[in-house]
Amino acid sequence: EAQLLESGGGLIQPGGSLRLSCAASGFVFSSRAMAWVRQAPGKGLKWIAGINGSGHSTYYAESVKGRFSISRDNSKNTVSLEINNLRAEDTALYYCAKVALAGVTDGAFDIWGQGTKVVVSS
Amino acid sequence: SYVLTQTPSVSVAPEETARITCEGNKIEDKMIHWYQQKPGQAPVLVVHDNNVRPSGIPERFSGVNSGNTATLIIKKVEAGDEADYYCQVWDFTVDSWFFGEGTTLTVL
Numbered sequence: 001e002a003q004l005l006e007s008g009g010g011l012i013q014p015g016g017s018l019r020l021s022c023a024a025s026g027f028v029f030s031s032r033a034m035a036w037v038r039q040a041p042g043k044g045l046k047w048i049a050g051i052n053g054s055g056h057s058t059y060y061a062e063s064v065k066g067r068f069s070i071s072r073d074n075s076k077n078t079v080s081l082e083i084n085n086l087r088a089e090d091t092a093l094y095y096c097a098k099v100a101l102a103g104v105t106d107g108a109f110d111i112w113g114q115g116t117k118v119v120v121s122s
Numbered sequence: 123s124y125v126l127t128q129t130p131s132v133s134v135a136p137e138e139t140a141r142i143t144c145e146g147n148k149i150e151d152k153m154i155h156w157y158q159q160k161p162g163q164a165p166v167l168v169v170h171d172n173n174v175r176p177s178g179i180p181e182r183f184s185g186v187n188s189g190n191t192a193t194l195i196i197k198k199v200e201a202g203d204e205a206d207y208y209c210q211v212w213d214f215t216v217d218s219w220f221f222g223e224g225t226t227l228t229v230l
Contacts, residue, residue, distance in 0.1 A: 107210035108155035108170035
């Protein structure tokens with residue numbers, strides 16, 4: 001059974017940095033693009049970053065370009081999201097998600113983790 | 123930026139059919155995916171590639187995509203279908219995914 005488990009969230013002061021991780025299991029990790037999606041309290045889903053199976057191609061929402069960095073380690077079946085210069089508006093539940101089809105980047109997200117909570121506050 | 127517009131809320135009686143719409147410019151040219159999210163839970167994919175149901179999703183869920191509007195159709199609605207529903211597309215012109223703002227389905 002495919003599973004994703006996020007970690008790394010917490011309470012961070014504005015201006016700080018954070019690295020979120022997502023551990024994958026139950027599928028051939030290197031064949032699947034992965035994505036991060038966040039959800040601010042009481043708000044909708046917002047895609048923020050994606051990475052293809054090899055890790056050579058990355059994609060970002062316009063609103064986070066320059067502050068967010070997605071990467072993956074296929075030897076450890078993990079995908080990470082580094083967030084710099086954290087702002088109050090980055091407060092959200094951050095989900096890791098798996099693209100359904102092998103070898104493509106633009107498919108649906110068929111597996112989601114339970115999310116890791118990030119709170120940015122002084 | 124590709125904008126997807128969803129009606130904030132839809133209410134239907136049990137056993138009726140719910141139609142949740144997602145509007146976007148020439149959305150019929152894109153593959154649309156739909157997610158269900160219940161309170162306190164992660165989203166679940168209910169329809170992908172316009173009208174394909176993942177394994178385990180009831181046949182009551184289906185989708186259509188035409189013109190500027192995609193629609194998630196839920197037949198014979200049950201109390202357990204109460205949730206937020208989100209549409210999603212990939213825009214190849216900017217290599218980005220976009221979600222709609224979500225629709226809250228209430229079963230009366």
